[in-house]
Structures are given as C-alpha cells and as structure tokens.
Amino acid sequence: MIDEPVLRPLTPSDAAEYHALVQRNAAHLTRLGDYRDEVAATLDEVAARLAGPGPLRYGIVLRERLIGRIDLIPVDPPRYGLGYWLGEYATGQGYATKAVASALQHVRTLAATDVYAGVTHGNDRTVALLRRLGFTMVASFDSYDRFHLALTAEDGS
Structure with a gap:
C-alpha cells in the first residue's frame, strides 16, 4: 500500500x-522568494x-x-485562494498532488465556487500540478501567474 498524505488542521500545539x-x-522555501516571512x-x-x-x-501529514x-484562504466566499508547500525531501513523490486534491474536495464542502492560486514565475512543478487538477492560467503579473479552477456540479460539488 502506498502511503497517502492526510490533511489535519494546524493549531498552536503544532507550532514547534x-x-x-x-x-x-529555509533554502527550499525561499528559493523563489515565496516564504521569506515564514522563515x-x-x-x-x-x-x-x-x-x-x-x-x-x-x-500535510505523512506517517504521522x-x-x-x-x-484555503476565504478571499470572497464562495471564492477561495489556495497556497501550499512541502518539505524538499517530500517533493516529486505525488504527495502534493494528493494533498491539493484532498483540499479541493474539502473546499467543495464549504460550497466554494472558485479556487485561485498564485504561482511565482519559475515554479514549474506547481504549474504542472495545478494543470493536472484542472486549473487554468487567467492572469500574469510581474512576479507570478494566477490560476483558476471553477467548481461546478459536474465535478462533485
């Protein structure tokens, strides 16, 4: 059996x-500049x-x-933003695709109609992941592109 990542709410007890x-x-997260404040x-x-x-x-939890x-960022519900990251050692194994797909299933339970994601230029893996899950690019800015996924009755919402 292949290990599947699961999502669980992050709370202050997870801070450490x-x-x-x-x-x-830190180096992985700031390579494209996205997470400098987090680091x-x-x-x-x-x-x-x-x-x-x-x-x-x-x-995103794997084997505990x-x-x-x-x-999932409630921008203007029923519209949400999506952001994610994985530790470098966990990339390239399908965990992000499975975790994002799970998050999309969850956001459907919130009656979401649209999900948007911003992707820093050069982050080709995330672009590929979003496209695999049905997102399309809808806008390009100086440092990032915006992607959109419309959630409809046909896709299970």
Missing part, C-alpha cells in the same frame, strides 16, 4: 513541529499565527509526520 520544518527547509518568523510568532484568525490552515502545509 511546524517551525522546525520551516527552518529545515523569518520566531516560534512565538508561528504559535500566534496558528492561534489567530486567517486562512483555513492544514498540515508533518511534511508541509496547505491553506
């Missing part, structure tokens, strides 16, 4: 494990973020070990 994962992956955050700041209001935050994070 999450912070350590971010620190171990710079202290443990106390991480705990406060996980306690506060904001996006729906989920840990945190390997990444997915956020």
